[in-house]
Amino acid sequence: MPPELERMNEPIHPGLLPAGLADQLPDDAAFEAAVVARLMDRLALSGYDRVKPPLFEFEDSLLSGAGAALASDTFRLMDPISQRMIGLRADMTPQVARIAATRLVRQPRPLRVSYAGQVLRVRGSQLRPERQLGQVGAELIGVASPAADAEVIVLAAEAVEGLGVTGLSIDLTTPTLVPAVCREFAMDAAAEVRVRAAIDRKDAAALERAAGAGRHVLGGLLAASGPADRALEALQSMTLPDVAAREVDMLAEVVRLVRRALPALVLTVDPVENRGFEYHAGISFTLFARGVHGELGRGGRYEIGFGRDEAATGFTLYTDTLTRAAPRPEPARRVYVPIDAPADAARSLRAAGWVTVQALDDQEAAAEARRLGCSHRLDDKGLPVPL
Template sequence: MTELHSSTDIVLPKGVKDFLPARAARIDYLRRTLLDLFHRWGFRLVLPAGLENLDVLERGLGPDLRQTAVRFDDRQSGRLVAVPPDITPQIARIAATRMHELPLPLRLCYSGRVLRHAEQQMGKDREIYQAGVELVGLHQAEADAEMIAMTVEALETLGAREFTIDVGQVEFVRGIMNDLDLEQDQLARLRDHIRRKDAPGLRDLLEELPLPDRRKEELLALPRLFGGRDVLEKAAAVVESTAARQALDNLYEVLATLETYRVDSWVLFDLGEIRGLDYHTGITFQAFLPGIGHAVCSGGRYDNLTARYGRRLPATGFTFNLLNLFFALEKELSAPALQRTDFLLFQQGRDKQKAQKIAAQLRRQGFSAARDSYPRSLPESLDYAKKMDYRYVMVIEEQSDQVELIRVDDEQKTSISVADIETGKIGLAIQRS
């Protein structure tokens, strides 16, 4: 006897979701649109493995991501394996170990799902859909600008009308902080106040620290160095560190290329940004849309990552979080992502061969077509077609050489001969209807 379960017993683990057809179509539209754009910029698709040996994967993971990897014993090898929590380290491994014979630069793109352990907080995703690019082998500022320009073009292509690209430079922060003669716990407290842009807390902390006034002035400026192009000029007036000034020169180079691409109006500079301080080696950026508190895209330069796999190559790239992007643009995606089936074929009686043959002909001509196999009346089939996003119901009579097309949106009717369907003239009939 089959055991019955309450629907409250059949639940998913926290942090993962099912997506039914309407939302799945939007997410797939995001994925396909981004991959098409990546291809137009010269990037080639790679499909990284969905499982990695943990010791190999961890070489490319920073401390934070290392803690999020979902790991388990592999009974075949006896080794610990993990589901990757991020795809960029996998691309670094592939570029360093599998693509020696190819000339540089490598323009690689990807789309896939990663899995992360996450704290059990409301709304915290463990399964993350990613799509991104990695440009490996170029150290020039133009490469960093290209990543930002691609991000802007992607958001515009997807229908975003309001967004910002927040650009930082980790070498600017490093240049200020690296020559501070402080204990590790003091540096950690400094980073925390800077990360939270807590100017009052930072000022109170600096009063306790044995630093020259000039150093304190540089550090106090960091939370305030956020805004447009004038931020770079303000930073130049404050900092003395040679490394920090070189980072500013790099930002000016990137800005010049963004002006050439005519995307600089979307850019804000955040010189107090310390995200990725232990991972990135230059430009960093995040894309934000209204109504969502998380970045929809994150990127930056990471020149040391491929060296962990035996081949040092400069690299930069970015990753879109497709779920963040989906929730930020759900309304804008309704029309372009709608996946409608062209024809629902309705035929009564026991012999359905005529409908089956017509459905096959329509598919060969590039249309989508399904036969309504469920026993119901024509009004019921029309109601079904409306709820399931069909464009037309095609009514077929066994003894007639004509079929009736009913447009689902307004139930307008037109007729077409079976012979015209066979000769590919169905498109003309649709245009007339």
């Protein structure tokens, strides 16, 4: 038998997981749950009502509207009940769009909804190799205005800062600018692909070769990246197609509104960034924190689809990055409760915020408490004493 077939037939160690997946052990799992709870509480306080989409849906609906951009990231399989193809969600935003367009279609607009859950992707990326991700997000549906864009940006920033994350910055982009310029200069599909590739590499020389008559405008957009004030000054000094000029005006208004709410927040602008914003149709953004590897979240404007001409804007936060960025709380006080201790003593301690570890047999209390990681033990009077 060839060696590769022999390896395939070897038993898999039970601790081995597929690439991009990992177990979360007690401390990490508890901290992530606390982070999610705090984020969802903050969203609820701003009027965003929680919804809970299913883990998988029929392929036709899951990959409609905004979900079409996620087709290559989506696991698909046959549903043994309906005998139809289903997909495991790779992102929760398209599911929320479906809910808004169907189950909540008669709810008054603007509609504000929030969500939290796990998603699964076919493959990770170089920057984010994980294939199972935790998401927390919010969507503002039914309004297309700078005020709506600013609301979700401010909400995302405040929710993250509420976890104790410092050094937050937001990078704003307008994914519709480059397509608008390409249309203005009547570029064919092949030329637009070359332009997009050059912009993604930030290759000014390649962009000049690919853009033809539009090279000066596209080159100006590429060069306009940087701190928000400087970038907006450069963009507003350019002669742009009407559609692109309106996007720049909206971007300037969003920056003004965000600054009014959070004057200390660092804002940058990259007007040509498109990667990861494939289904976005307006001002979009990414959240970063100083000293933290990877993005904390991203969001922006899109159309909900499903036969409805309805705008939405929102954001998704990534719990794996947030748990690396947020400071961890002090460990909870743990007290060992001997087997013959009064039950009401342990209940009183839990009500006061203690973690109680109940003895299951008559062990020597101090030694067993240390072995189980407790900082205190319950004495004969029902009081916690330090070890």
